Amino acid sequence: MVDKSVADDLADKHKSISITEFFEKNRHLLGFDSKLKSMLTCVKEAVDNSLDACEENASELKKRKKEFELPEILVRVDLVGGEVYKIIVEDNGPGISPTVIANVFGKMLYGSKFHRLKQGRGQQGIGIHAAILYGQLTTGKPARIISRTAKDKPAQLIELLIDIKNNQAKIVKNEEYAKFSKDTGTRVEVTLEGSYRGTGDKSIYEYLRRTSISNPHAKITFIDPEGKMTVFKRATETLPAETKEIKPHPWGLELGVLTRMIEDTKKNSIQSFLTEELSKVGVLNAKQILEKAKIDPKRRPDTIKTEEAVELIKELQKADLQRPPTDCLSPVGDGAIQKSLKSEYHPEYIVATTRPPNVYRGYPFQIEAALAYGGDIPENGAQVLRVANKVPLLYESGACSITISVSEMDWKRYGIPKNSGSAVPNAPIIIFVHMCSIWVPFTSESKAAIANYPIIIKEIKLALQECARQLGVFIKRKMKIKRDAQRVNTFIKYGDVLAGALAVLSRKDEKDMKKMMNEVLEKKYGDVMKKKEEIMKEEAKAPAKKIVEEDKSDEE
Amino acid sequence: MKDKEQINLKFQKNKELTEKLVNIGNNVIAQLKEFQNPAVNIPVRTLSNVYFDDKARSLRLGNATSERSYFNLSQAKSFMQTMLVASKLREVIERGSAVGLRQLFYLSKGGIPGTKENTFDLQKECDPIVEDIEGVLKCLREEMGVEAERKGILCGELKLLDTGDEIDCSQLGSSGYGIPSIVEKGTIDFTDCKAESILVVEKAQTWSTLNHDKFWKKNKCLILTGKGQPARGDRRMLARLHRELDLPVYIFTDMDIWGYYIYSVYKQGSINLAHFSANAAVPDAKFLGFKMSDVDKYKIPKEHLIPMNKGDYKRIEEISNYDWFKEKKEWQKEFKELIKFSNKIEQDALVGKGLDFMSKTYLPEKIQNRDWIE
Secondary structure, eight states: OOOOOHHHHHHHHHHHHHHHHHHHHTHHHHTOSSHHHHHHHHHHHHHHHHHHHHHHHHHHHHHTTOOOOOOEEEEEEEEEETTEEEEEEEEOSOOOOHHHHHHHHHSTTOSSSTTOOSOOSGGGSSOHHHHHHHHHHHHOOOEEEEEEOOTTSOEEEEEEEEETTTTEEEEEEEEEETTOOSSSEEEEEEEEEOOOOSSSTTSHHHHHHHHHHHOTTOEEEEEOTTOOEEEEOOSOOOOOOOOOOOOOOGGGOOHHHHHHHHHHOOOSSHHHHHHHHSTTOOHHHHHHHHHHTTOOTTSOGGGOOHHHHHHHHHHHHHOOOOOOOOTTOOOOOHHHHHHHHHHHHOOSEEEEEEOOOEEETTEEEEEEEEEEESTTSOTTOOEEEEEETTEEEOSOGGGOHHHHHHHHSOGGGGTOOOOTTSSSOSSSEEEEEEEEESSOOBSSTTOOSBOOOHHHHHHHHHHHHHHHHHHHHHHHHHHHHHHHHHHHHHHHHHHHHHHHHHHHHTTOOHHHHHHHHHHHHHHHHHHHHHHHHHHHHHHHHOOOOSOOOOOOGGGO | OHHHHHHHHHHHHHHHHHHHHHHHHHHHHHHHHTTOOOEEEEEOOSGGGEEEETTTTEEEEOSOEEEEESSSTTTHHHHHHHHHHHHHHHHHHHHOSOEEHHHHHHHHOOBOTTSSOBSOSOHHHHHHHHHHHHHHHTSOGGGGTEEOOOOOEEESSEEEEETTEEEETTSSTTTOEEOOSOOOTTTEEEEEEOOOEEEEESOHHHHHHHHHTTHHHHTTEEEEEOSSSOOHHHHHHHHHHHHHHOOOEEEEOOBSHHHHHHHHHHHHOOSTTGGGHHHHOOTTOEEEESOHHHHHHTTOOGGGOEEOOHHHHHHHHHHHTSHHHHTOHHHHHHHHHHHHHOEEBOGGGGGGGOTTHIIIIIHHHHHHTTOOBO
C-alpha cells in the first residue's frame, strides 16, 4: 500500500459530495433545466430503457426459438396536485429481478450499457436514476417500481429513495404485488415537480409520436393528465434485427478509453491486446503500429506508461486498416419508416431511403431519410424529425447536423420551394432523418444535437437528395396535370361570356351557343378534366402513392 | 335633299360594317363547330409593320397580322374580349348614336360567371381591342360611332354645318370651334370658306395669341391647334380642309424633337394609327419652324434656351432613323445641328422679341420667304 497523497485525499472528499452537487449544478446538462423539460426527460429515460429492454428480450427469446412479444409501452401522466405530476411508464419487457432493482434504479452510473460499443438508446441519457433523483429532490416521494420476471411468479413492488451520500438505493417498501397485468414487464412510477404541455414540438405527446415513427414495431399508448388516451399503433409486426456489439476500432479510439482498456485487459502482451480487443487489427498491423510507437510487442499491457499510450494512440489513428464492421447497425428500414409516417401524417406521397453504412472517426454509422409530402400536412407545415438511434431529438435543433443539412440542401432543384432565409422548405413536407451508430457524436452532454462531422452531413445530404429526387419527379408530374387543368379551366371560365358575345354578334340563340361551347370543350379537353377530377379526389383522400415494401430484416 | 343623301350614305356604311362584324362571329362559330381552335387575324400595329408609302407620301400599315385564338392560354381572355367588344360595337352601330371609348368600356365590362374576375378591369385594356377591331374591319372607330376624346380648336373664315347647325368659325370669339371627334361627311360639311391657307400651331396659347391678334383675318388663313399631339378628329379635319378646299398647310411647333414629330404626325401619320393615315395625312404640309436657322436670324437670347435632356437625345436618334426621315437631307441636317446646339426653344419664347412679334414679323416673313422645310 502506498501512502495517499494530499491530492488523492481531496479527490476522495470531492467524490463523496459529487453526486448531489453534480446533479444540482448540472441539471441543465442532464435535461432537468426547466420544469417542462424535466417531465419530458423523465418520460424519455423510462421509455428508452423500456424499448431497449423489450427489444433485447424479444431478440433473445427469438434466438432461443421461443415465443416473444413486440414492445408494448404505456405512458401515463397524472396530475397529483399543484405542479406535482406522477409519471408512469409500463412495458412488457423481461422484468427486472428484485435483487438488482435497487442497483438498476438507485445507483448512478450503474448499468449494462456503459462502455459498450453497441447501437442502443441508453447512450442518450444519464439514465432513469437522474429522473428518480429529480423526483426525490422536488417532491420527497420515493420511486415505485413494479416488476415481474415470469408468468408463474408474482410481481414485486419496490419503493425506493436514493441515498445520495452513499450513491445507493434505500428501499422503503418491498412486497409482492398481485395486480400486475402483464406476464413479464416493468412499471416505473416517478412523482416529480413539473409543468405539462399538451402539444408542440417539445411536448411529451410529440416525443411519443416521433418515438413511435422511429420504432414502428412498438405500440405506444399515452394517457394524458386529462385522461385522454392516444394509441400509436404498430406500423410493422417485424422485430428489428438485433444489434451486435463490436470491439472499438482504432480510428475512433480516445486516450481515456485506451488507457482504461489497457488497465482492464487480461492479455499478456500489448500485441495480443491490440489484435484481440480492438477490431480489424491483424498481427502484421499490430507489429507495424507498435514498431512506429517504439513499444516492444511483448511488453505486458500494465507496464505501458501514459506517454507511451499517447504515442500508441497516434499510430493507431493513422494506421492503414480495414474499415470497422458495419453489421452492428440496426436501421429502422425504409419500408417501415414509410408505413409509420403514412399512418401518422396521411401524406399524399412518401419516399424513404437507407444509405449504406459509412464511418466517422472509426465509428460506423448509417443514415436513413424519408420525405412525406402533401395530403394532411399543412401547406406551410414543414417539420424536421431528427432521430438518433431511434430516439427522437427535440432540443437544440440549430446545432444539429440534421438541421444544418436540411437548411443547406438545394431543395428548389427538385421543385420543392424554400426561401433562402428559412431553415426548412416552404412546402407541406415532413423530413425524417435517422442516424444510427454504435456511438452517436452529440454536441454536448444533454445529447440533443448531432455534432457536425463533414462525413455525417454529407451522408445526410445524400440521403435527402435521393428522396428529394423521387419526390421532385412526383411533384413535377402532378404540377403538369395541374397546369393542364388550369389551362383548360381558363377555356371553360371564359366560355360562357364568349358564347354570349357570339350570340349577340351573329344573332344566334344564346343557349345554342353555350351548348356548342360545352361540346367543343368536352371533345377537346374531356380527358384532362377527368384527370384533374381524379387528382382532386386523390387529394381529398390523400393516400400514400408509393408502394410500401415489407421490411425484410426478419427473414434473415 | 342633301340631308337625305347623307343619311343614305351612312346607312349603307353601317350595313357594310355590321355585315363585317357578323362575319367575324360566323367564322368563329364555324371553326368551333369543326372543333378547331377559333382564331382571328389582327393587323400588327408596331413599327415593324409600318412602312412609308413613297407614292402616297404617308405611312401605311403592312400586311403582317398576328393570330389571336381561343384555345391558347395567353390569348383566351383577349379573344373573348375581342368577341365581346365586337358584339357591343354591333349594338352601338345599330343604335346609331355615338358612344365614347369610356362608355364602350363600361358597356363591355362585366363579371365572369363562377369567378371573381371581370371581362375588363381598366379602360386601357379595352381601347387597344377597339383598335384591333378597326384593323380587322379596315375601318375607323368613328365610322362605327365610337368617339375619342376631343382636343383641337379652329378659327378663321370658314362656315360649316355641324350635325345640322351652321357654324361661322370667324364668329366664335376667343374660344374658337372645338373640333369634334367625328368629322366625317354627313356630320360636318363645309359650306363657305374665305381662307386661303391653314396654319397649324402646336400650343393652345400660341393659337390664342394669334386669334387675339386676328392673324387669320390679316393673313386669310385658318388657325388650328391640336394642343400638342393631335386627336384623330383634328387630323381628319385638317386633311379634309386641305383636300376638299385645296388649302396649303403650314405647321409651327416648338424647336425640339417632340415638336418636329407633331409635324410628322400631321404630315404622314403615326405608327399606331398607320391604318388611319390614308384618311388623315397631309403629305404637302410644310414645317415653318421653329428651326435651327431661325435661332441666329431672329437672335433668340441665350437665357431663353432650354438644355436638352437624355430623353431628347434618345428620341432624336429614334426619329432620325425612321424611313420617312432617313432620306430627307434637310431634316438630317436639322437633327445634327439640333444635337450640336443641344438646346430647345419653345414657341412662347418669341414673346421676348415683343408681344406681337410672332403675328406681325415672324410668321408673315416665314411664309413670304417660303422659309420652311418640307
